[in-house]
Amino acid sequence: MTSVLRFLSSQSTAVLSQLCPQGARSLFTFSRTSPLVNTLVPIRASHLRKRKRVDPKIEQAREARLKKRIKRLLKKDKEMVAVEDFFVMPSLLEQVRERPPVSVSFEEQERRAALEKEWSRFRRQQYLAEEAAMSAMVTSQQRALQELRAESEELFQQAVQVDPLLIPYQRLGPTETPPISAYDPPDGKYVDLTPME
């Protein structure tokens, strides 16, 4: 029993150390004194059986075979894993589900194309305005830091420290309508009791 275990553990550590270097020993080792100690200590050892002479050759042969198998697996390219989101439920592809086709008139198509272009122009103007505002803010801050440095190096170094309390930063965004003061929800209030560390 013990020799089998020892044999298995020696085989597996050699093999598994290639596949998962950190976990190899922990799977097959145990200690009488403490389960937390990972040492190759045989359990229930009454007497030790002698090893046969032919053993080393057979052991080596087995090891070689296992190593070959591992090499073959590692040579194979990584397989692509199917993305679950791209699978469409078969029930959605049925004939019943098809919407009656809508014919869009030429004028409607023209109107839609013109709207897309108008939208694109609108979004570009918005983007340019945002960029201008952001760069103005950055310039303002750079000037402030420059002036501060000219005044006092010590204050500048203090100002340039990262504030650890600010990050991570969280804030609830705006809603469609403002919150009702002293609102009594008909379904009751939701209290999040998830344990947070």
Added chain:
Amino acid sequence: MAAPLVRNAFFMSRNRLAKPALVASSHAHKGLLQNAVAASMRCCVCGITTGRSESEENSSQAEQSPWTLMSAVCVVRRPLIAAELSDVEQRYKAHLEQLFLETSVLSDHEIQLMEETVKLKKRQRMGYDDDEDGALVLAADKEDMAADKLQEFQPAGRLTEADMTTNRSSQLRKLDVPLFLLVKQKLGDKAVWMMPQGSRQEGETLRQTAERILMTCCGTHLRTTFYGNAPCGFYKYKYPRTVRSENNVGAKVFFFKAELSGGEVECNGEDVEEFAWVTPEEMKEYLPQKYLDSVLPLAVSL
């Protein structure tokens, strides 16, 4: 915002170290060394020695900057409701909804609705009673129930009473745009509209000054989150000639941005007479142009 700017500041310091100032005029802090003659002077700010290396440290270290350092706080109340969609946005939203509808497949609810209308027509033709199906919930009934439930909920209005009365000291006015705090503070002997401001005391960083100023000017009930340790704006002004002197030329104000988390402003009466929460457009009524130039980049309605 300090992270991307540290690189810049580092380059600034690199340049100074690479070219040691041998002449007082090329030195960055030349203002402080204006009174120095041919003797060697060590700049009390950055430590660069100019001229001959003699021990002149005592006189230069005692020199103080003629500018008073002040911190000001730009407190912003973030919008509570989403802004109204503009005309283009509304039309595009309708356009997208129509497109999504046309390119989609029928949902379970729609199929149920179609089947039921067909069944009902058949039954009416055959002359069956409708009461038999009283137990089943039809798709049309589900739609009606959902509409009724929505009617029961009365959301709060987007226009508050502060909007109606244009009460500028209320935080709950104009909920869809950010509002900025302005106070009427005593500057010398005059009361002037500006952002809460105060001078730095010994041993404080500028941000600590800003937090102290906010507490003294606006009371302890106001809860804010400061956006980092770095100032984001700068304004410099000289005192009137009657008060001005060699050691007391004027003040340099560094603006810090803070976000309102809650609480109301309480004027402490002696320094601060009144306060207002205003939009950047309304700020033009209160602030002089030069001050506005420094403040408008911070007071952005993004």
